[in-house]
Amino acid sequence: MRAMTRWLDPDEQRTWRAYLAASRALMDTLDRELQRDAGMPHAYYEILVRLSEAPDRRLRMGDLADAAGSSRSRLSHAATRLEASGWIRREDCPTDRRGQVAVLTDAGFAALAAAAPGHVEGVRRHLFDALSPAQVDQLRRISEALADHLTR
Amino acid sequence: MRAMTRWLDPDEQRTWRAYLAASRALMDTLDRELQRDAGMPHAYYEILVRLSEAPDRRLRMGDLADAAGSSRSRLSHAATRLEASGWIRREDCPTDRRGQVAVLTDAGFAALAAAAPGHVEGVRRHLFDALSPAQVDQLRRISEALADHLTR
DNA sequence: CCACTCTTGTTGAACGCTCAACCAAATGGC
DNA sequence: GCCATTTGGTTGAGCGTTCAACAAGAGTGG
Numbered sequence: 001m002r003a004m005t006r007w008l009d010p011d012e013q014r015t016w017r018a019y020l021a022a023s024r025a026l027m028d029t030l031d032r033e034l035q036r037d038a039g040m041p042h043a044y045y046e047i048l049v050r051l052s053e054a055p056d057r058r059l060r061m062g063d064l065a066d067a068a069g070s071s072r073s074r075l076s077h078a079a080t081r082l083e084a085s086g087w088i089r090r091e092d093c094p095t096d097r098r099g100q101v102a103v104l105t106d107a108g109f110a111a112l113a114a115a116a117p118g119h120v121e122g123v124r125r126h127l128f129d130a131l132s133p134a135q136v137d138q139l140r141r142i143s144e145a146l147a148d149h150l151t152r
Numbered sequence: 153m154r155a156m157t158r159w160l161d162p163d164e165q166r167t168w169r170a171y172l173a174a175s176r177a178l179m180d181t182l183d184r185e186l187q188r189d190a191g192m193p194h195a196y197y198e199i200l201v202r203l204s205e206a207p208d209r210r211l212r213m214g215d216l217a218d219a220a221g222s223s224r225s226r227l228s229h230a231a232t233r234l235e236a237s238g239w240i241r242r243e244d245c246p247t248d249r250r251g252q253v254a255v256l257t258d259a260g261f262a263a264l265a266a267a268a269p270g271h272v273e274g275v276r277r278h279l280f281d282a283l284s285p286a287q288v289d290q291l292r293r294i295s296e297a298l299a300d301h302l303t304r
Numbered sequence: 305c306c307a308c309t310c311t312t313g314t315t316g317a318a319c320g321c322t323c324a325a326c327c328a329a330a331t332g333g334c
Numbered sequence: 335g336c337c338a339t340t341t342g343g344t345t346g347a348g349c350g351t352t353c354a355a356c357a358a359g360a361g362t363g364g
Contacts, residue, residue: 005269006276015288016275018295020198023175024221025302035352041320046172062342069176074321076344081320098329098342117157123168124158130301131294136167138290142283143170149282150177187322193350213313226351228314233350250312250359311360319352324345331340 026126033122038115043070044078045119048087048112051104058103060093087111178278185274190267195222196230197271200239200256200264209256212245216254239263 008016031042038045050067051057059067065075079102082088087108093099104112128136160168183194190197202219203209211219217227231254234240239260245251256264280288 005272007272008275008280011292012276012280012288015292015295016279018292018299019279021221022295022298022302023179025299027175029302032352043320060342061344065343069173071322072343073323073345077320080344093342096330096342098327100343120157120159123160124164126302127168127171127298128160128164130297135290135294135297136164138287139294140163140167140170142287142291142294143167143174145282145287146174146279147170147177150174150181150278184322195350214311217313223352224313225315225353229350232314245312248312248360250357252313306364307362308364309360309362312358313356314358315354315356317353320350322349323347325347326345327343329340329342331338333338334336 029126030119030122034115034119037118038111040111040115043068043074044082045112045115047075047078047082047102048104048108051088051102052109052112056103057109058091058101061100061102064102082108085111181278182271182274186267186271189270190263192263192267195220195226196234197264197267199227199230199234199254200260203240203254203256204261204264209261210243210253213252213254234260237263 027042034040034042034045040048046068047064047070050064051059054064054067061075061079062072064070065072068075070078079088079090083090085108086105088102088104091101091103093101131139179194186192186194186197192200198220199216199222202216203211206216206219213227213231214224216222217224220227222230231240231242235242237260238257240254240256243253243255245253283291
């Protein structure tokens with residue numbers, strides 16, 4: 001027999017539903033804006049960001065997947081599309097013959113540079129403008145605790 | 153000429169990335185667990201929940217979409233699948249001949265009852281167990297402010 | 305009563321994600 | 335050196351979501 005379910009009390013219930021509604025609405029909004037204004041989903045934007053920050057704008061596929069919080073399969077599919085758009089290209093890894101390295105092209109960097117201001121503005125408008133400085137700090141601590149707990 | 157972008161300062165940057173990583177990891181985990189243990193994505197679970205709480209376990213499609221935080225199109229596709237699974241059925245609305253009413257079947261209620269304990273346990277383990285009571289309260293306020301700001 | 309507009313809900317195509325299966329190369333024992 | 339296992343990455347099928355287009359009924363002003 002399984003242990004009894006630890007149900008949510010009314011406060012927790014309220015918190016969970018609010019969190020669900022808010023984060024879904026936030027991500028949906030940002031995703032839609034990015035798709036509309038820059039022609040890419042948020043997941044692709046993040047891949048380009050991570051690449052742009054890497055030394056030489058290049059990363060092993062696996063490292064890129066980790067950095068972007070993506071599964072390997074997802075990144076592989078995404079890379080196929082990003083390569084077709086001319087925003088990245090794939091090269092063989094010199095030190096591991098199984099490996100592939102994703103490289104951000106100049107066109108990819110330009111696409112990112114074009115998309116960034118609008119997206120950042122969206123993040124500010126939809127997220128930070130709604131919160132007090134104290135809440136921003138709380139949200140950071142909460143998120144870090146959560147991420148740490150989840151990846152432990 | 154557009155106004156200059158209000159870029160994120162380092163603290164905001166850190167908060168935003170932590171939030172992104174945490175909420176993505178949380179939702180991915182819960183979604184995967186629900187899919188594995190109950191054979192449904194989280195979006196479908198939420199549809200069933202909302203229906204189960206409605207009077208007579210029935211709701212107009214539009215109201216159900218709003219309650220579940222879904223677009224009408226998404227709900228329509230989902231309803232097609234849920235109906236094929238025998239978990240809901242659609243009836244004509246008596247007061248509006250355009251309208252459809254989604255009704256939770258007994259099988260749907262049973263599927264929900266079977267899925268709920270495991271899912272709630274997951275929410276507790278992955279979310280609430282990682283946070284202090286004060287943080288839960290902060291998260292609720294933050295989420296409510298956010299949701300309010302977004303739908304305003 | 306008619307025309308215009310709005311609302312409700314559905315549909316199909318394109319797209320992105322997941323999952324499982326898979327290949328190739330690296331690694332670790334023995 | 336060889337075989338088994340692990341790691342890196344890709345692939346295809348199936349599913350869910352989005353978007354735009356659509357059909358049909360409800361509401362509204364004249």
